[in-house]
Amino acid sequence: MLGLLLSAIKAVGQEEQTSLQPTSWQEAWHELYADDETSETDDETDFELLEQLASQPLNLNSATRDDLEQLPFLSAQQVMDFIAYRDRYGQLRSMGELRLIRSFDYQQIRLLPYFTFIGTPPQTQPSLPRLDTMLHRGRHELTATARVPFYIRKGDRNGYLGYRYRHELRYDFSYGQRLRFGVIGAQDAGEPFFANGNPWGYDAYSYYLQLKPLNSMLTHLVVGKYKLSVGQGLVMGSSFSVGKLATLQSLGRRTTMLRPHASRSEADYLQGAAATLRLWRGIDLTAYASWRTFDATLNANGSAATLVTAGYHRTPTEMDKKANTHATDAGAHLSYRHHALHLGLTAAFTHLNRPLQPNTQTLYRRHYATGTDFTNISADYAYMHHRFSLSGETATDGEGHLATHHTLSYQATDNWGLFLQQRFYSYRYHALHAHSQSEGGHVQNESGLMIGADCSPFARLHLQAYADYAHFPWARYLTSQSSEAIDLLVAPTYELKRLTLKGRYRWHRRYRDNETKTALMPYTDQRLRLSAVVPVSSTLKLTTQADLSHTAFRQVSRGIMLSQQMAWQTTHHLIAMTAAWFHTDDYESRLFLYERQMAHQFAFPSYYGHGIRLMVMARADLLQRLRLSLRMGHTRYFDRSTIGTALQQVDGSSLTDLDLQLRYRL
Numbered sequence: 001m002l003g004l005l006l007s008a009i010k011a012v013g014q015e016e017q018t019s020l021q022p023t024s025w026q027e028a029w030h031e032l033y034a035d036d037e038t039s040e041t042d043d044e045t046d047f048e049l050l051e052q053l054a055s056q057p058l059n060l061n062s063a064t065r066d067d068l069e070q071l072p073f074l075s076a077q078q079v080m081d082f083i084a085y086r087d088r089y090g091q092l093r094s095m096g097e098l099r100l101i102r103s104f105d106y107q108q109i110r111l112l113p114y115f116t117f118i119g120t121p122p123q124t125q126p127s128l129p130r131l132d133t134m135l136h137r138g139r140h141e142l143t144a145t146a147r148v149p150f151y152i153r154k155g156d157r158n159g160y161l162g163y164r165y166r167h168e169l170r171y172d173f174s175y176g177q178r179l180r181f182g183v184i185g186a187q188d189a190g191e192p193f194f195a196n197g198n199p200w201g202y203d204a205y206s207y208y209l210q211l212k213p214l215n216s217m218l219t220h221l222v223v224g225k226y227k228l229s230v231g232q233g234l235v236m237g238s239s240f241s242v243g244k245l246a247t248l249q250s251l252g253r254r255t256t257m258l259r260p261h262a263s264r265s266e267a268d269y270l271q272g273a274a275a276t277l278r279l280w281r282g283i284d285l286t287a288y289a290s291w292r293t294f295d296a297t298l299n300a301n302g303s304a305a306t307l308v309t310a311g312y313h314r315t316p317t318e319m320d321k322k323a324n325t326h327a328t329d330a331g332a333h334l335s336y337r338h339h340a341l342h343l344g345l346t347a348a349f350t351h352l353n354r355p356l357q358p359n360t361q362t363l364y365r366r367h368y369a370t371g372t373d374f375t376n377i378s379a380d381y382a383y384m385h386h387r388f389s390l391s392g393e394t395a396t397d398g399e400g401h402l403a404t405h406h407t408l409s410y411q412a413t414d415n416w417g418l419f420l421q422q423r424f425y426s427y428r429y430h431a432l433h434a435h436s437q438s439e440g441g442h443v444q445n446e447s448g449l450m451i452g453a454d455c456s457p458f459a460r461l462h463l464q465a466y467a468d469y470a471h472f473p474w475a476r477y478l479t480s481q482s483s484e485a486i487d488l489l490v491a492p493t494y495e496l497k498r499l500t501l502k503g504r505y506r507w508h509r510r511y512r513d514n515e516t517k518t519a520l521m522p523y524t525d526q527r528l529r530l531s532a533v534v535p536v537s538s539t540l541k542l543t544t545q546a547d548l549s550h551t552a553f554r555q556v557s558r559g560i561m562l563s564q565q566m567a568w569q570t571t572h573h574l575i576a577m578t579a580a581w582f583h584t585d586d587y588e589s590r591l592f593l594y595e596r597q598m599a600h601q602f603a604f605p606s607y608y609g610h611g612i613r614l615m616v617m618a619r620a621d622l623l624q625r626l627r628l629s630l631r632m633g634h635t636r637y638f639d640r641s642t643i644g645t646a647l648q649q650v651d652g653s654s655l656t657d658l659d660l661q662l663r664y665r666l
Contacts, residue, residue, distance in 0.1 A: 025054050025114035026597055048263040051600060053115045055141075056174055060112075061091045062121030067177075070257065073111055076384040076391075077411050078103045080340075092118050102414035105456060128178060128214065138175035140666040143600060144168075149189070150656040155647030160190035160314045161197070168264055169202075170600065180210040186264035190314030190647075197319045204311060206269075208260030219284070220276035225261035225269050228288055229435075230333045231380030231393035232405040234425075234443055235348050237435035238268040244450070244466055245491065247421070247437055256333060256344070258286060264600075266295075266311030268435070270329060287332040293323035296354070303357035315647070326353050329433070342382040346395075350374040350432050364475040367445070369430040374398060376431045387411050401428040403443055405436055419452040419466075427474040439470035439485050447471050465490040483511040483520055500533040512553065526550040540568045549589040559584030561591040561607070572621040580613040598629045598661045611637040625666055631659040 049072075058067050060082075068079045081103045086092065095113055098104050128134070146167040156164045166189040172182035185202035192198045208224035227238045258276060261269040274288035295308040295318075304325050313319045331348035351373050358368040378395035392406035408420045423437065427445035434443035437450075452466035468487040475481055491504040506527045511520040531545040542565070549559040563580035576596040584590055590608035595615050597603065607613060617631040636654040637643065643650040 025050060025111065026602075048265070048600075048602075049259060050115075052259065052262060055172075056177055056180075057114075058116045058177075059119040059121060060116045061086070061119060063116070071112075071115055074108065075103070075409065075417070076382075076389045077386065077409075078108060080384060080386065091121070094118060103411060105415075105454075105462060128211075134175040134179055135173070138173055138179065141170075141172045141174075142664045143170045143172075143661065144663075145598065145600065145659070145661045147189070148658045148660070150658070151650050151652060151654075153190075153644070153647060154649040154651075155190055155314065159647045161316070161319065162187075162190050162192040162195070162314065164189050168600075170262075172262065178212060180260065181208060182260070182262055183207045184262065184264060188312055188314065191312070197313065197322065203313050204264065204266050206261050206263065208262060210260050217278050218275060219278050220258055220286075221273070222258055222260055222275075223273045225271050225292075226274055226288075227257075227259055227261050227269055228274055228286070229257045230286070230346050231256075231344060231378055231395075232391070232407075233436035234393050234395035234403045234405055234434050235346050235376040235378045235431050236331070236333075236433050237443075238270070238433055244437070244452075244468065244487070244489070245464060247419075256286060256335060267309035268433075270433075272329075282337050284335050284337075285332060286335075288330065290327075290329040292327060292329075294325045294327060295321040295323065296325040297321060298324065298354075299357055301357075303355045304352070305358055307356070327351065327432075328353075340384045342380075342384075342391075344380040346376075346378045346380065348376045348431075348433070363480055364477050367427050367474060369432065374430060374432055376434075395429075395431065395434075397430050399428070399430075401426040401430070403429045403431070403434070415456040417454040419450070419454070421448075421450040421452075423448050427472075439468065439487065440472060440476060445472050445474045445476065447473070460495045462493045462495075463490070464492075478512045479510075479520065480513050480517050481520065485510040498535065502529075502531045502533070504529040515554075521553060523553045524551065539570055540566070542566055547591045547593075549584065549591055551588045553588070557585040557589040559589035559591050559608070561593065563593060563613075565596075567596065574617070574619040576615075576617045578613065578615040580607075581611075582607045582613065583610045584608045595633070596631075598631055598659060599663060601659070601661075607635070609637055610639040611635060625664055627661075627663040627665075629659075629661040629663070631661075633657050633659075 053070065058071075065079060065083055068074060068082065078101070081101050085101050095109075095118065098109055098112060144167070146165060149164055153160075153164065166187060168184065168186040170182065170184040172180070174180045184206040186204045186206075187193055187202050191203040193203075194201050206225045208222065208226060211221045213219040214221060229237050258274055269292070270288060270290035271292035272288070272290040274286065276284055276286045279285055295311070296304040297306045297308060298321075299305050307325065308321055313322050328351045329349065331346065333344060333346045335342065335344040353372075355372045356368075356370050358365050358370065360366050360368065360370070375398035376395055378393050380391075380393040382391035383389065388408070388410045390406070390408050392404065395403045403425045404423065406422045410418045412418060421437065424447040425438070425443050425445060429444050431443060436443050438446055439448055440446050448468060448470035450466055450468040452464070454464050456462050466487075466489055470485045470487075472479070472483050472485075476483065486509045487506070488508075489504070489506045492502070494501045504527075506525075508525040510523045512523050513519075514521050526549070528548040529545065531543060534542045534544075536542060545563045545565070547559075547561040547563075549557075551557045559582070561580055561582040563578065565576070565578045567576045568574070578593070578595050580593055582591055584607075587608045590606040592604055592606050593613065594604060596617050598617070598619075613633075613635050615631070615633045617629070619627065619629040621627050634654065634656045638653070641651075641653055643652065643655060
């Protein structure tokens with residue numbers, strides 16, 4: 001008991017000495033997990049879940065194991081250790097107690113305050129009150145967002161059907177964790193509004209209703225647009241996907257997840273209804289039914305050459321593709337959990353109203369999915385121990401082609417975690433809704449092995465590292481024969497009293513065809529990031545960062561970016577600034593820069609060539625319930641007189657955008 005008290009005093013003391021808490025969960029997530037991907041990314045579909053969790057934080061004193069498993073950055077052992085700590089010592093009194101759970105480290109202690117809180121648990125689980133009571137006591141949120149560009153694209157003059165402004169309107173209501181419903185309308189720049197194929201106003205809408213639990217049997221219900229993920233994602237994995245660093249931190253843990261599609265994204269969602277039933281103690285059944293439309297590029301015979309998920313409808317050609325194909329989905333996931341053991345079975349069926357007929361004469365498309373009906377069956381399983389966990393899924397499609405994914409994690413000591421991942425996706429395997437860890441971006445044509453470590457070898461040093469090898473037995477885009485890829489990364493973080501130093505080095509090698517397509521040539525991408533985070537005060541923080549890139553294929557390409565960021569935040573005000581200078585040889589050595597975003601806005605853009613990037617964002621609570629956010633971004637290039645190509649071309653060397661957002665909460 002004395003040791004526990006001394007540890008608590010030490011933990012609280014450390015907590016008071018450091019002021020390195022990021023100013024937002026977006027910043028914290030980026031600092032800890034953002035992989036330097038070599039293509040521009042849009043994290044909206046993943047960040048939307050984190051936004052939802054942040055807006056409805058969990059009470060750590062009443063959260064169940066299922067609740068905690070919704071947090072994608074916790075490993076299976078950390079969930080178990082937290083439950084065991086709470087059962088032994090009772091309710092938590094402060095976030096500082098998390099330091100007493102030995103498996104919790106730097107990542108969780110920084111992230112959990114954004115998604116959880118310490119509160120008094122309810123004595124019993126109350127039944128749902130009357131609708132009028134919930135509407136009165138719940139939280140209403142109305143958010144309007146717009147982007148105003150101070151430049152003209154070529155398509156804005158002639159080519160696009162709509163004006164050049166992007167905007168969205170969203171309403172969301174929640175009553176704790178038990179009831180949520182909302183509507184989102186979204187418009188991309190160049191899309192028509194109440195005209196030219198959009199008579200109902202916005203180009204895309206999302207709507208949802210979520211209830212949980214309704215009674216002891218019906219534990220979860222979602223109606224409208226929703227996302228579902230089961231097992232390792234080999235059959236159904238539309239809910240959450242993260243990079244390799246986050247996978248390493250959670251030691252490969254995945255869980256069945258059903259949630260509303262509260263995003264402007266038009267990809268990877270289902271539309272209809274899904275429900276989870278508690279059949280017996282430890283036995284759950286999640287069933288779903290869906291009917292939704294897709295955009296598709298059509299062949300001359302009316303079949304679908306490709307399903308398009310970008311969601312742009314700016315030109316007559318793009319508008320002709322809108323909602324010209326629909327899919328009917330149905331399936332179920334039966335799961336059994338007893339203490340540390342989990343077993344599950346999944347069956348999924350998809351029917352398209354027009355056949356998929358990609359151009360299989362092209363070598364890398366030879367084994368793309370074809371036909372109108374697709375069936376998948378899988379078994380998923382997991383066993384979690386205090387020191388190790390094993391989880392996996394084995395799936396087959398209607399033609400008997402296999403896909404497997406397994407992870408084994410071992411917590412050697414409180415400060416050392418080891419991770420091993422195996423995956424095999426047949427090049428003939430097809431699952432239209434599959435999303436899982438892969439090097440090639442698809443659950444097809446890949447076998448791989450990833451080894452990683454997450455450790456703290458010294459008191460102030462935290463280290464993450466992984467090595468990933470992938471083999472592609474069939475041709476891929478830009479690669480006309482079997483190939484392989486190797487991905488290595490090491491990311492140290494060193495904490496001082498008033499300073500945090502971070503580093504990240506990634507070495508990534510793939511192979512592409514030579515000019516005559518007679519042999520493969522290595523494509524090597526190296527990236528280094530060094531940063532220093534300095535909290536000047538409890539409200540002001542400075543971040544200085546240097547990024548370097550070096551790619552080698554047919555020629556060597558290099559890049560450098562130096563950036564300075566500042567964030568000043570109080571309870572009701574925020575000012576954030578970014579200044580960056582970049583110089584790269586070409587697009588291959590492009591560099592990525594995180595910037596502070598407004599609510600529900602997610603992007604991680606890249607920059608190449610020679611130029612500067614400036615950004616300033618201000619946020620203020622005008623009234624008790626009204627929040628105004630303004631964000632101005634300016635990019636100037638020194639090496640070009642036009643920016644972009646085709647209809648996106650801008651005649652000039654600079655781009656300036658103004659984002660405005662009004663958020664009203666009741």
